[in-house]
Amino acid sequence: MYKYDEIDQQIVDERVIQYRDQTRRYLAGELSEDEFRPLRLQNGLYIQRQAPMLRIAVPYGMLSSKQLRKLGDISKKYDKGYGHFSTRQNLQLNWPKLEDVPEILADLATVEMHAIQTSGNCIRNITTDQFVGVAPDEVIDPRAIAEIMRQWSTFHPEFALLPRKFKIAVSGTKHDRALVQAHDIGLEFYRDSNNQVAIKVWVGGGLGRTPILGTVIREHLEWQHALTYCEAVIRVYNLHGRRDNIYKARIKILVKALGIDEFRKQVDAEWAHLKDTDNTITEAELARVAQHFDAMPYENVPAHDASFDAAVASNPAFAAWVKRCVHPHKQAGYRAVTLSLKPHGQAPGDITSEQMWAVADLADEYSFGELRSSHEQNLILADVKLSDLFALWEKARANGLASPNIGLLTDIICCPGGDFCSLANAKSIPIATAIQMQFDNLDYLHDIGEMELNISGCMNACGHHHVGHIGILGVDKDGSEWYQVTIGGKQGNDASIGTVIGPSFSADEMPSVVQKLIEVYLQERTPEERFIDTVRRLGVAPFKAHVYAKDEVAA
Amino acid sequence: MSNLIKLNNGVASLVEDDWTLVQLPATQVEERKQAGKVVLFKLTGEATVTDAQIADTVIPATGKIILPLSVFIARNNEFKDRIAQGEIGVWLATHEVLENLTQQQADLNALPIIAVFVERFADGRIFSLGNLLRTRFGFKNELRAFGDVLRDQLYFLKRSGFTSYLVRADRSAQEAIASLNDFTKPYQGAVDEPRPVFKRYNRGA
Ligand code: HEM
Ligand code: SF4
Numbered sequence: 001m002y003k004y005d006e007i008d009q010q011i012v013d014e015r016v017i018q019y020r021d022q023t024r025r026y027l028a029g030e031l032s033e034d035e036f037r038p039l040r041l042q043n044g045l046y047i048q049r050q051a052p053m054l055r056i057a058v059p060y061g062m063l064s065s066k067q068l069r070k071l072g073d074i075s076k077k078y079d080k081g082y083g084h085f086s087t088r089q090n091l092q093l094n095w096p097k098l099e100d101v102p103e104i105l106a107d108l109a110t111v112e113m114h115a116i117q118t119s120g121n122c123i124r125n126i127t128t129d130q131f132v133g134v135a136p137d138e139v140i141d142p143r144a145i146a147e148i149m150r151q152w153s154t155f156h157p158e159f160a161l162l163p164r165k166f167k168i169a170v171s172g173t174k175h176d177r178a179l180v181q182a183h184d185i186g187l188e189f190y191r192d193s194n195n196q197v198a199i200k201v202w203v204g205g206g207l208g209r210t211p212i213l214g215t216v217i218r219e220h221l222e223w224q225h226a227l228t229y230c231e232a233v234i235r236v237y238n239l240h241g242r243r244d245n246i247y248k249a250r251i252k253i254l255v256k257a258l259g260i261d262e263f264r265k266q267v268d269a270e271w272a273h274l275k276d277t278d279n280t281i282t283e284a285e286l287a288r289v290a291q292h293f294d295a296m297p298y299e300n301v302p303a304h305d306a307s308f309d310a311a312v313a314s315n316p317a318f319a320a321w322v323k324r325c326v327h328p329h330k331q332a333g334y335r336a337v338t339l340s341l342k343p344h345g346q347a348p349g350d351i352t353s354e355q356m357w358a359v360a361d362l363a364d365e366y367s368f369g370e371l372r373s374s375h376e377q378n379l380i381l382a383d384v385k386l387s388d389l390f391a392l393w394e395k396a397r398a399n400g401l402a403s404p405n406i407g408l409l410t411d412i413i414c415c416p417g418g419d420f421c422s423l424a425n426a427k428s429i430p431i432a433t434a435i436q437m438q439f440d441n442l443d444y445l446h447d448i449g450e451m452e453l454n455i456s457g458c459m460n461a462c463g464h465h466h467v468g469h470i471g472i473l474g475v476d477k478d479g480s481e482w483y484q485v486t487i488g489g490k491q492g493n494d495a496s497i498g499t500v501i502g503p504s505f506s507a508d509e510m511p512s513v514v515q516k517l518i519e520v521y522l523q524e525r526t527p528e529e530r531f532i533d534t535v536r537r538l539g540v541a542p543f544k545a546h547v548y549a550k551d552e553v554a555a
Numbered sequence: 556m557s558n559l560i561k562l563n564n565g566v567a568s569l570v571e572d573d574w575t576l577v578q579l580p581a582t583q584v585e586e587r588k589q590a591g592k593v594v595l596f597k598l599t600g601e602a603t604v605t606d607a608q609i610a611d612t613v614i615p616a617t618g619k620i621i622l623p624l625s626v627f628i629a630r631n632n633e634f635k636d637r638i639a640q641g642e643i644g645v646w647l648a649t650h651e652v653l654e655n656l657t658q659q660q661a662d663l664n665a666l667p668i669i670a671v672f673v674e675r676f677a678d679g680r681i682f683s684l685g686n687l688l689r690t691r692f693g694f695k696n697e698l699r700a701f702g703d704v705l706r707d708q709l710y711f712l713k714r715s716g717f718t719s720y721l722v723r724a725d726r727s728a729q730e731a732i733a734s735l736n737d738f739t740k741p742y743q744g745a746v747d748e749p750r751p752v753f754k755r756y757n758r759g760a
Contacts, residue, residue, distance in 0.1 A: 007752060151752070227751075235683050273691060
């Protein structure tokens with residue numbers, strides 16, 4: 001993965017000094033609450049219900065074991081001994097003290113980490129597929145460009161105070177796993193007819209209270225122009241995006257208001273001036289950064305491993321885990337492994353300091369000392385030998401990291417909700433845990449098969465409920481907590497936004513509502529169909545009918 | 556003491572302000588929604604300047620003055636010779652459109668100063684305006700930020716081509732100077748240093 005040189009290190013070190021002074025001025029009363037807010041936000045510090053929340057950047061989800069170990073130390077020392085992986089691949093601490101944040105940043109800087117631009121109205125952490133570099137369907141590894149874009153966007157002077165936050169995702173696979181259509185800018189890398197690396201550029205996607213999938217603004221962009229083209233897009237947005245109403249301030253609203261053709265025209269007019277200027281990426285720079293992402297020094301191992309096959313055959317628990325948590329790999333004899341942060345009955349994405357240390361050890365022992373976080377809020381060891389899987393599983397299991405539920409109903413994406421977040425209409429974590437407990441039977445879960453259930457505590461959609469096969473949204477009715485249910489949302493190349501099934505439910509009803517949705521699916525499905533396919537074929541009606549059917553009166 | 560910071564060959568110091576800023580008189584008319592360049596869309600609630608305001612603006616007869624863009628355009632005949640003498644500068648608000656200025660005044664460098672008024676700290680349009688004035692319209696003279704100008708914008712303003720900064724009156728400009736140099740080696744090319752880091756340094760193979 002990318003290693004800092006002195007220039008990178010100097011920037012994060014100078015950031016610590018700058019932020020330390022900003023905090024000092026705030027505590028000394030030299031900065032008002034309103035003046036400090038944008039400064040702390042640009043540094044990932046929210047003030048939420050119970051305490052500040054600090055969001056630490058994990059650029060495009062890549063972590064070294066050394067970094068994770070340090071995160072374990074930090075969450076032990078400055079927090080309550082746990083952290084939370086977010087849907088943007090970052091790590092959040094829920095209980096740091098405002099006065100401690102400069103120290104936390106100084107600790108982070110020792111392992112080439114920071115919290116720069118993890119919130120606030122600026123270009124945020126760039127995200128990508130968690131299987132980047134190892135996925136068999138990958139055409140282009142976009143990490144080098146993602147790192148070049150990280151550097152370019154860090155303290156970009158022109159885009160320091162945008163109308164609203166700005167999120168960029170990159171993807172280089174046949175099957176999109178990076179949600180490029182749900183970002184302000186999505187960059188989809190491919191090889192063009194001349195076998196050159198090219199980018200299809202999406203713009204104006206986003207979830208939040210006005211969920212909109214992105215539109216293609218440019219089918220073909222040569223990779224050299226990634227920065228200047230984004231500058232043209234963001235400049236048009238910076239100048240003309242709305243600043244009077246935060247709910248209408250995202251770029252998606254500007255694109256919709258102007259229409260994609262007019263927006264494209266304005267972007268092209270800007271780009272005519274910016275194209276080929278100094279921020280054009282050079283071959284040399286791409287090569288310098290790309291070598292940090294060279295393939296791991298894989299051993300030459302056979303594509304099959306007898307001990308692995310035997311363990312799968314003889315151990316059903318191991319087999320179930322392999323089925324859900326082990327993923328194909330470019331390299332023969334290797335696999336990628338998801339360590340589930342979704343054990344039933346716990347807040348999705350939470351991880352204790354002890355687990356962080358344990359995962360760091362596992363990464364060192366089995367996966368070249370590196371790991372990734374996913375937007376589904378799990379951790380991934382990307383390069384594990386087949387013959388190591390059984391040993392890895394036993395250790396992961398001992399640390400509560402081997403729930404065989406990846407991609408299943410209980411692999412829930414969930415925002416912090418009313419337990420932590422001051423914007424929430426309703427709690428979300430207890431809904432997630434109640435559903436996990438309701439579906440605690442593994443065989444049943446595997447029978448239901450692939451399923452994405454996403455929960456947000458309010459329409460800001462931090463839990464991506466719109467693109468869940470089942471989406472749950474906390475709503476406020478006369479001051480009490482209710483839940484609205486959508487079905488038919490999906491991420492990926494064929495992304496869609498879910499449809500509301502009807503009036504909302506109380507918290508108690510939620511597990512049985514999900515149960516009823518599943519019942520309709522199990523009854524109606526064809527042998528090949530996943531839940532989402534059945535919903536797409538039948539529409540909402542049969543699901544709605546069953547969920548809202550008056551309970552049969554006992555005869 | 557002056558709260559004006561000025562960069563001279565990259566060195567910042569506090570200087571006395573030898574320009575007089577001319578304001579529009581307050582309007583009696585209720586604030587109307589104004590459409591900017593993006594007519595359809597830009598209902599951002601910015602006050603429109605009325606003809607009465609423009610007519611009522613008092614333009615000092617002598618001395619170096621910075622005029623509101625609307626007055627500069629509408630009453631240009633009144634001070635043509637003073638432009639030639641270098642006594643006239645222009646200021647605009649962040650929602651105003653640069654093309655209106657350049658249509659009136661093709662040679663921007665006849666203006667010794669252009670100033671941009673930023674009403675709220677969080678309004679980052681000022682950075683794009685600075686960038687465009689420098690890189691698109693070739694403006695070479697003093698470019699000033701005034702209004703809600705606080706210490707933590709200075710670094711970004713400098714990088715976006717601004718060379719003077721009138722820090723909000725209730726803050727210490729002396730202390731703010733330090734923040735012009737918050738970062739030593741920025742990553743990306745911008746106005747003050749167009750080359751990105753990978754074109755300035757050999758960062759190894
Ligand atoms: C608890 C403190 C949090 C607060 C106050 C908060 C606030 C917000 C707000 C206001 C938005 C909507 C912005 C908009 O649509 O323009 C938003 C969006 C978002 N948040 Fe959070 N959030 C919090 C925690 C989280 C966490 C923990 C995650 C990850 C699990 C997260 C992930 C997201 C994502 C992915 C979006 C973007 C949805 C989109 O694409 O529009 N947030 N957040
Ligand atoms: S979706 Fe709403 S409740 Fe959940 S974290 Fe985001 S802002 Fe808070």
